[in-house]
Amino acid sequence: MKEHITISQLSQLMNVSVHQLRYFEEKGILYPSYTEKNQYRMYGLDEIYQLSHILLLRKLNVPVAQIEECLTSYTADDYNQLLESSLEKVRDEIANLKQLEQFIHKVLNEHHNSIQQDNEYRIRLLGPRYLKLSGTNCPHPHFY
């Protein structure tokens, strides 16, 4: 049956790199349906499903080494547990990022304040001189 595609076609179809597909094979996760006489890897429907399965696991940040276990022996209950734990992690990450966002805002405000204070300080010290020099033809009064 000619319902098989090459590795580049599969990579395009599933939006993954060819290198990554070979890498999956090296890790014992995804094998070609068969290999042609020219050593080309050929993939069928089963491999496409298998790959989408792998991609889902990867989106859940499941390490490649552990994907093998999930792929072989995993019950529906195990999957629910995996999905829920991933959901928890995502929520934690969101919380951490919001904290970071808050922190960045804080730092930015402090920066603005220090710059303003700096400018006011310069004006206080160099004010009179700056006014005097500003009448000259010197383009850069603050150098003096």
Added chain:
DNA sequence: CTTCTTACA
């Protein structure tokens, strides 16, 4: 021209 392998950053 496409893929494979191997190696390297």
Added chain:
DNA sequence: TGTAAGAA
């Protein structure tokens, strides 16, 4: 993970 060289 991406890129490159050389062979098939």
